[in-house]
Structure formats: structure tokens, C-alpha cells
Amino acid sequence: xxxxxxxxxxxxxxxxxxxxxxxxxxxxxxxxxxxxxxxxxxxxxxxxxxxxxxxxxxxxxxxxxxxxxxxxxxxxxxxxxxxxxxxxxxxxxxxxxxxxxxxxxxxxxxxxxxxxx
Amino acid sequence: xxxxxxxxxxxxxxxxxxxxxxxxxxxxxxxxxxxxxxxxxxxxxxxxxxxxxxxxxxxxxxxxxxxxxxxxxxxxxxxxxxxxxxxxxxxxxxxxxxxxxxxxxxxxx
Numbered sequence: 001x002x003x004x005x006x007x008x009x010x011x012x013x014x015x016x017x018x019x020x021x022x023x024x025x026x027x028x029x030x031x032x033x034x035x036x037x038x039x040x041x042x043x044x045x046x047x048x049x050x051x052x053x054x055x056x057x058x059x060x061x062x063x064x065x066x067x068x069x070x071x072x073x074x075x076x077x078x079x080x081x082x083x084x085x086x087x088x089x090x091x092x093x094x095x096x097x098x099x100x101x102x103x104x105x106x107x108x109x110x111x112x113x114x115x116x117x
Numbered sequence: 118x119x120x121x122x123x124x125x126x127x128x129x130x131x132x133x134x135x136x137x138x139x140x141x142x143x144x145x146x147x148x149x150x151x152x153x154x155x156x157x158x159x160x161x162x163x164x165x166x167x168x169x170x171x172x173x174x175x176x177x178x179x180x181x182x183x184x185x186x187x188x189x190x191x192x193x194x195x196x197x198x199x200x201x202x203x204x205x206x207x208x209x210x211x212x213x214x215x216x217x218x219x220x221x222x223x224x225x226x
Binding site: 030033040041042043044045048050058088090092094096097103104105106107108109110111113 | 150157159160161162165183203205206207211212213214216217218219
């Protein structure tokens, strides 16, 4: 069974703090993703990594950075947390697609609900 | 305009009813994923299909490539089916998925 774990289920931080969200997968997947999910907006991609030390901006990268030093671990960093970053953060992983149409099945972590006060 | 549109946004049903959730998608997407998110956040993949129909238990997913439309059906619905159902498509052969906003299903006993 694929397992994707996230470091915290719930997190409360103060405005201006540096926040680290960690994601670990145990299936040797090359691709890893960070999303945020907000009511009425659905899942939005923050960053994508397709290999160690490789990253690509998603739809909403502003205010975030990422780190992938090891294949199994993908970290999301909020450099200076703000209240508009209060959200549910979800990590996912997948293998590089061999499908003609693109993106293969993604496996999701349980999510981290972050509140910034 | 979102590239993946779902309807309805919210759906309430009585136990035992047949349920249909719809997903329309734009040019550049040629396959669809259906995902399920239970309260508490965890998301699981239900189906991935590029043509025809797939069935798993009481869940059936269909896709019509020409009409760029997919449906998720639940037969003999049960309160444990209550969840948010999300469709998503890979854009233009990319590894990344474009997500619909989800359909919140509530099945009452």
C-alpha cells in the first residue's frame, strides 16, 4: 500500500512565522505535489517536483517555497506566514506517467489544516 | 473559466437512491480521474478512465470523449458514501492535474 504522510494534521502559527510542512512517501515515486484546498476553490497546485532538487511552480506559488533533498521527502515552506495562507494543505505523489494522456494516479496524504493568526 | 466543471455542487439523497455526478472538461484533457474525499481530508483515487466505462462495487464511471463529459454513478447509495467527489484531468499530457471544485454528497439514512 502506498503511504503518504504529512508531519502534522493541525497546525496553528502566528503571522510572520516561518512554517515548514513536511511530506514523506514510501513508494519511491518521482513526482510529488503540494496543493492547498479552500472552500469553493477546490484543489490548487502550489508546487510540483519531478525529481530530487527539481521543482516547478504551480498555479499559486507566491509566498511559498519548496525543498526536495531526498526522493521520499518534499517540504513546503511558508517564508513569512500570513492570515490568507490559512488553509488545508495536501501533499501527493505519483510515478511519471506512461500514459499518452498524461498524469497518472496521485496518492494523497491526510492533509494539514494550517491556521495563521 | 475552469477547465474542469462539476455539477451539482451539492447533492442530498436518501439511502438507496441512484446518484449521478457530472463532470465536463475542456480541450487538452483526454482522460479523467474521479477522487473521493471524506470529512477529515484524506483523498483517495476511485477511477482513472480515458474511454468507456469502469465499475468498482456500487460505483460506475463513464466517459464520452467526443462530448468531453464524464459521469460518476453510485447505485444503492448508503450514508457511508457521503463525501466530496472530485473529478480531475491531466492537462495536455502533463504530469499535473486540473481539478474540479468538487461535489458534496450527503446520503441520509
